[in-house]
Amino acid sequence: MQRLLHTFYRRDARLVARDLLGRILVTSSEGIRTAGRIVETEAYLGEQDLASHSRHGPTPRNAAMFLEGGYAYIYFIYGVHYCFNVVTGEPGNGQAVLIRAIEPLDGVESMLRRRGPAAARNQRLIADGPGKLTVALGITPEMNAADLVTHPGIWIEPGSPVPDDQVVATPRIGIKRSVENLWRWQERRG
DNA sequence: CCTGCGATATTCT
DNA sequence: GAATATCGCAGGC
Numbered sequence: 001m002q003r004l005l006h007t008f009y010r011r012d013a014r015l016v017a018r019d020l021l022g023r024i025l026v027t028s029s030e031g032i033r034t035a036g037r038i039v040e041t042e043a044y045l046g047e048q049d050l051a052s053h054s055r056h057g058p059t060p061r062n063a064a065m066f067l068e069g070g071y072a073y074i075y076f077i078y079g080v081h082y083c084f085n086v087v088t089g090e091p092g093n094g095q096a097v098l099i100r101a102i103e104p105l106d107g108v109e110s111m112l113r114r115r116g117p118a119a120a121r122n123q124r125l126i127a128d129g130p131g132k133l134t135v136a137l138g139i140t141p142e143m144n145a146a147d148l149v150t151h152p153g154i155w156i157e158p159g160s161p162v163p164d165d166q167v168v169a170t171p172r173i174g175i176k177r178s179v180e181n182l183w184r185w186q187e188r189r190g
Numbered sequence: 191c192c193t194g195c196g197a198t199a200t201t202c203t
Numbered sequence: 204g205a206a207t208a209t210c211g212c213a214g215g216c
Contacts, residue, residue: 042208051208053201061200079198081209098208118211131209174208202210203205 005154006149008090009069013043013088016069017181018185020086022162025102027137027154034137036102036127037159042172044085046094050177056092064145065094072154074134074144081131082137086156093103100173100184102127103155104136109138131179162187 001099004023011015019040052061054076064073065087065129073085073096080095085096104111104126111117111126115136119126139154148155169182 044208047211056202059201075208076199078207078209079200083208085208101206129209172208
């Protein structure tokens with residue numbers, strides 16, 4: 001089992017976000033592997049990025065964002081959903097990449113069980129949003145600040161990088177500040 | 191197909 | 204008090 005290493009993550013969040021397309025996000029619990037191909041990401045920078053959780057400095061919620069690249073940052077949003085991010089850059093930068101969508105690869109039965117009836121009716125809905133993929137993969141707040149290079153339950157495998165002509169960059173979703181930045185990356189659907 | 195709404199933690203104003 | 208890196212459901216066309 002191969003993993004992306006700290007050198008991959010210790011770069012600008014925009015580069016990491018672009019390069020995470022086509023990689024495999026994996027979780028393992030009780031011997032069951034669930035995995036999906038990353039097809040949509042967003043980069044969030046530090047203080048200069050007015051859409052980033054880190055723009056006002058560390059708080060109890062965003063503390064993991066200020067670790068070094070390669071750790072997980074999992075936050076609770078709208079009082080309802082958990083979202084999974086990969087911390088990037090150097091310690092103290094406050095950068096991260098939000099994983100917005102995956103295509104299920106392994107453990108689809110487990111994902112359907114976790115996601116419930118809506119996903120069972122239409123399997124394209126299993127993990128096509130940031131709050132959905134955390135449920136599908138069994139990602140919990142206990143995994144916040146997990147080291148993705150060494151943690152036994154969550155990691156990212158190299159997969160196959162997506163070539164430039166298959167990648168589109170657009171504005172980030174659900175934000176009102178810094179909308180001019182095209183820091184959302186998707187694999188072209190086909 | 192679309193639009194509106196409730197859920198309600200965390201943080202800032 | 205208001206905004207927010209969301210989602211599923213109800214209801215209308």
